Amino acid sequence: MLLFVLLVGAFGAEEDTALCEILGSPEFPLLSKEGDITIGGVFSINSQISSPPLTFTDAPEPLKCSRYHFREFHFAQTMMFAIEEINNSSSLLPNISIGYQIFDGCDSNLPSTRAVMGLINGPERTLEKTCSSHLSVHAIVGASESSSAIAMLQISGIFQIPVISHFATCACLSNKKEYPYFFRTIPSDYHQSRALAKLVKHFGWTWVGAVRSDNDYGNNGMATFITAASQEGVCIEYSEAISRTDPSEQVTRVVRVIQSGSARVLVAFLAQGEMEILLEEALKQNLTGLQWVGSESWITAGHLATKGYSRILTGSLGFTLRKSKITEFWEATFGCSLQSSPHGQTQCSGTERLQDIKNPFTDVSELRISNNVYKAVYAVAYAMHNMLKYRLHELYVNFTLQSGERVYFDENGDPTATYELVNWQRNQAGDIVFVAIGSYDASLPNGKQFTMIGINTTWAAESLESVCSESCLPGFRQAVIKGKPICCFSCIACAAGEISNFSNSAECSRCQLEYWSNEDHSQCVPKVIEFLSYGETMGVLLTAFSLFGASLTLVVSCVFFWFRHTPLVKASNFELSFLLLFSLTLCFLCSLTFIGRPSEWSCMLRHTAFGITFALCMSCILAKTIAVVIAFKAKRPANTVPQCSAPLQRTSVLSCTLLQVLVCLLWLTLAPPFPYKNTAHATERIILECDLGSPIGFWAVLGYIGLLAVLCFILAFLARKLPDNFNEAKFITFSMLIFCAVWVTFIPAYVSSPGKFTVAVEIFAILASSFGLLFCIFAPKCYILLLKPEKNTKKHMMGRN
Structure with a gap:
């Protein structure tokens, strides 16, 4: 209307x-x-x-x-x-x-x-x-x-x-x-109540007391404040009401409730009359040390500041209307003119001191509510003026005062809600002054409505904290105590892998998949990436054994080359022996591809190199075993030459090896191994490993090597009745027993070993089986070649013990 x-x-x-x-x-x-x-x-x-x-x-x-x-x-x-x-x-x-x-x-x-x-x-x-x-x-x-x-x-x-x-x-x-x-001409309490809620939240006061006038003003204003405070995460310890008609016992009880409460901040949504009654009782009970937060009704009431109440109210905070100046009031009070006067009247400097005028009637320093009266009269005058002058049937009241302030009403008859945040401070003379330290404008977007202007604030106490529970440090979360408000909580440490990076966190946040919580659970840090590296003790030891095995194999090769014309080396099939030593050298060296940070190429190389070198090794042993069996089992030695000739041996070795190469090529083509970050096995670290790509390919490679080993073992077992002094089949049998035992043991150990130990188990199996083959097949021969040369004769090798 x-x-x-x-x-x-x-x-x-x-x-x-x-x-x-x-x-x-x-x-x-x-x-x-x-x-x-x-x-x-x-x-x-x-x-x-x-x-x-x-x-x-x-x-x-x-x-x-x-x-x-x-x-x-x-x-x-x-x-x-x-x-x-x-x-x-x-x-x-x-x-x-x-x-x-x-x-x-x-x-x-x-x-x-x-x-x-x-x-x-x-x-x-x-x-x-x-x-x-x-x-x-x-x-x-x-x-x-x-x-x-x-x-x-x-x-x-x-x-x-x-x-x-x-x-x-x-x-x-x-x-x-x-x-x-x-x-x-004054904003609705709806905006002031919400501003007060933002104020207490701004200063971190989450546990406050509340007292109100027991009338429409206090009850409605406090109801809005409590709702807004709840939205801001502020809890009300108690909410009391008083009226001017209440007996003194009721006021005494309210002050005792305030005094016994743990909240150190009191929001007083009181009219001036109830505020004076409360302060009178507060003086009697010596109620001090509270931070008062007041409504506009009393926060700039000068008569409260001039009485003994200032001892209680110093440091008070509250929102009030913006200060305005009615220039004629100032001129009449000090007998001067703010503008140049032709009549010789004294020019106002703007720094006149009200201390020189001790009359409450002439205090024009806080024209806040008085300015609302001024605007109300002008609103009536402008409405009448427009009605009489223009004879209009519809016209909004919208005008500007001489001070430049715009006056208008919205559809509810309310003005724009803008406030100043004032603080009760003492000047050099010891008097209370109302200092503006902030502002609130309800027309601005949320988050920009409340601002501080950086002026020092006077507090009711040096260390002012009003909380139900002490703040939870980063790394902890709040746990609401059953039966108490949400502001009363206990602090619980975040679980492993979870963090809270600010105080009073309501919940802990889980780190991303590749991150883990630090010791304080205050931030997520990258997980430790685990793989078998050359820099750690296990990697150094395995590398050393690998190089030692390869070096030892080269030494054996040199010994065999030096004694290549002797009966023992000739009887051992010099060509196959050197090919076997070459494959064993590669077996020792291929274990090095399992050490270091997995990459796309290393993942493909390590399994294929392992499969091909061991297939070559088993093929050479199988060819030697077949040659020995054929040579000593034949009834007509002359007929054995075509069956165990060197070209035929080379063809058999090459065929068995090429079959493994074909399996590896199919594996690499269809589903090659690739580097993989395993986050499922260990929560606090990332295991960098090579995913097999296709487990079928891996087990096919390993199964083919096992098949060759079983064949070698069976043939060597059949040749167990050969001459004792040259029973190479016996040593091949022992080597195959060791080889099969190692790899049969490897399977459960490989499956159950965590992280980098899986790789270590695989390397250990490679080295153990390689050393077993080297020692079982070549150690007896080197012993005779180096330490018992008298036994390196054709007669001795064909004889029996």
Whole structure:
């Protein structure tokens, strides 16, 4: 509902034909002035009311208001000043004078209601049967409290008289269905309550106490604060309510609850009257050391700062309206002019000291709420001006004051919600001053609404922390304690592989697959990559044994080459022996491909080199065994020459080896081995290994070698009755037994060994089987060649023991 439309209704109200009888005496305004248009004002110039007892036999005695309130009188002064300024203006409502009638609301609902009745009816008695005539006021400015404003609206709303409040902040008043004739120049408590929640969260206070006025203002504001605080992760230890009508025992109990609580921050959503009652009791019980967070109702109340309450309230924080300047107030207070004056009046410097003026009436340093009164009067004047000048039926109130401040109402009759964060600090003289240290603008995006401006803050205590539980350090998570608020928790260390990298983490985050938690569980670090390297002890030992085996094989080759013309070497098949020694050298060296960081080429090389070299080795042994069996089993030695000739031996060795090469080529073509990061076997490290690609290919290679070994063993076993002095088949049998035993043992060890030990087991099997073949087949021959040369004769080799 637009303000000027309501004023049309107020101007055009017709006489009511209802009969009435006046009971009691009419209300008279404290301050009044005649005018063409009259604006009513209701301010709590007295803040205490004494209600006489009701006997129900006699008429009730008049209500008595006391305890003069300088701040509210200042609001009345502002209203009168604004009206005078408008009357003296030639551009706003020209040739029309504005009058006023200002009543005392006594900071209570009943006097505020009587004030509205006085504004509507007027003070004149009538002898006619109809006691109402044209309305005496066209708009009302007031009241300072939400409860009083609601009580006024119950009456004024019937007559469609707009009420513009300067200080009633209850969010409930934004309901246009219930209060269609209400406007205000102060933001709704909805925004202030949310700002207070962000404030306590900003300073890390997650455990706070709360006290409120037991009325619409306090109950609605605190309800919004508690909801917003819960969203911000702030918990309320207790929430108490007090009223000016409460007995002293109730106030005493509330202060004891505050004093016994563990929260060191108290959010006080109180009207000025309840705040004074609470502070009086707090002084009696010596309630100190609390960080007070206040609502706009009392946070800039100068009379609280001048009393003994400053000992309790120093360091208080709270949001209030932005400070404004009404230049004429300043000029009237100090008797100077802010602009150049042709009449020789003293020029204002802007640094005049209020300490030189000890009159509460003339304190113009904190024009916050007074400026709201000023804007309310101008809002009425502009609405009337537009209505009378343009004769429009729809027009929003939207204007700019002389100070440059823009005034308008939204669809709920509320202004823009902008606040200053003030801090109670002491100046050099020891007096309390309200210092702006931050701001809140509800129109900005979330996250940018609340800002600090970097000014030093005064605190209620040197070390101020208000939490239910001590903060959980990084590496721990919060665990809510059953039956307690979420702000009360225990700290539990993150599990292995999980971290929390900031304090008070609600849960631990699991590291990514290739990362692991550090010792403090505060950050994820790359997992240790594990593989058998040349730099570790196991790698060095296996490398040494591999090179030693290859070197020893070369030495044996040299010995055989040196004694190549002797009967023993000739009987051992010199060509096959050298080919076998060559393959054994490769067997020892192929184990080196299993050491080091796996790569695509090394993974393919290690298994194929192992398979081909051992296939060559087994092929040579198989050819030797066949040659020995054929040579000593033949009934006609002459017929054995074609069967065991060198070309035939070479062909058999080559054929058996090429078959293994074919298997390896198929394996590498279809599913070659590749480097693989194994994260499943060990959680805290990555095992870098060679994936077989195709297990069938690996076991086919290994199975083919086993097949050749079994054939060698069977043939050597059949040749066990050969001459004792040259029973090479016996040594081949022993070597095959060792070879098969090693590789049969290798299979379960290979499957069950973790990480790099799998590779070590495979290398050990290669070396063990290679050493077994070398020693069993060539050691006896080297013994005779080097140490028993007398036995290196054809006669001795053909003889028996």
